[in-house]
Amino acid sequence: MDKRDEIKPASHRNERGLPALAAGALYLVATPIGNLEDITLRALRTLRECDVVAAEDTRRTGQLLRHYEISKPILSYFRFNEAKRSEEIIERLRRGEKVALVTDAGSPGISDPGERVVRAAMEAGFRVEAVPGPCALVAALTASGLPAEEFHFIGFLPHKSGQRRKTLERLRNLNATLVLYESPHRIEKLLTELNEIFPDRSVVLARELTKKFEEFLRGSPAELLAVSQARSLKGEFVVLIGAANPVS
Ligand code: SAM
Numbered sequence: 001m002d003k004r005d006e007i008k009p010a011s012h013r014n015e016r017g018l019p020a021l022a023a024g025a026l027y028l029v030a031t032p033i034g035n036l037e038d039i040t041l042r043a044l045r046t047l048r049e050c051d052v053v054a055a056e057d058t059r060r061t062g063q064l065l066r067h068y069e070i071s072k073p074i075l076s077y078f079r080f081n082e083a084k085r086s087e088e089i090i091e092r093l094r095r096g097e098k099v100a101l102v103t104d105a106g107s108p109g110i111s112d113p114g115e116r117v118v119r120a121a122m123e124a125g126f127r128v129e130a131v132p133g134p135c136a137l138v139a140a141l142t143a144s145g146l147p148a149e150e151f152h153f154i155g156f157l158p159h160k161s162g163q164r165r166k167t168l169e170r171l172r173n174l175n176a177t178l179v180l181y182e183s184p185h186r187i188e189k190l191l192t193e194l195n196e197i198f199p200d201r202s203v204v205l206a207r208e209l210t211k212k213f214e215e216f217l218r219g220s221p222a223e224l225l226a227v228s229q230a231r232s233l234k235g236e237f238v239v240l241i242g243a244a245n246p247v248s
Helices: 041-047 056-068 077-093 115-123 138-144 161-170 186-196 221-231
Strands: 025-029 052-056 073-078 098-101 129-133 153-155 177-182 205-206 215-219 237-241
Touching: 025 077, 025 115, 025 153, 041 098, 041 129, 052 056, 056 073, 073 077, 077 098, 077 115, 077 237, 098 177, 115 129, 115 237, 138 177, 138 237, 161 186, 177 186, 186 221, 186 237, 205 221, 215 221
Parallel strands: 025 098, 025 129, 052 073, 052 098, 153 177
Antiparallel strands: 177 237, 205 215, 205 237
């Protein structure tokens, strides 16, 4: 039997009749990607009822917790201390602690730290639960107007030009919507690359999702390149590229 099958769901309830958090469990809590209203009731309760919050940026998560009037010890867990901190988190789980993991924004593990401690917790036989919520790729894809039936998420492209081009070329014939994350200072570079590699595709730039200046820019790579040169686009972006042979 798989070790995980032995882990039973939490059965006891808290004082409000809601299922209590399980002792020795890791909770992956999605947090807002811009709009502070975008947090689930379960995410707030998990943050309130856990023993410790493992966070990518303790200062930023401190602000978020203060906003919701939650006071909790915060432990840093980011890309460069993932290995060491994973061990510490496993130790805490062993002591029966309930650990919530959050990143700066959105869903842990999606172009963000998380995977390592999830695997370590699973291998050590601990319960791991997602507390789902905001995720930039899902928000962008569902509002983009591009087919969402089959999509391929790349996360961030490599920084080096040759590797970026190779990755994009490898995906040229994939019959699915491509979704990627890009930083604002590389958006023009990306549109230039898309104009060379995918000149005839429909592209959507989903900018500043859930925030005051949210907008969706749609067009060919050449059209969007002209917009970005004219306006010098700022903020956070999800970039979506229509499939090679879209089904109508
Ligand atoms: N874990 C996050 C998630 O669930 O979406 C993603 C974290 S990744 C480090 C950050 C990237 O996500 C940004 O560079 C941008 O590409 C995208 N992103 C995050 N928030 C966004 C927003 N409000 N609007 C557009 N893109 C966003």
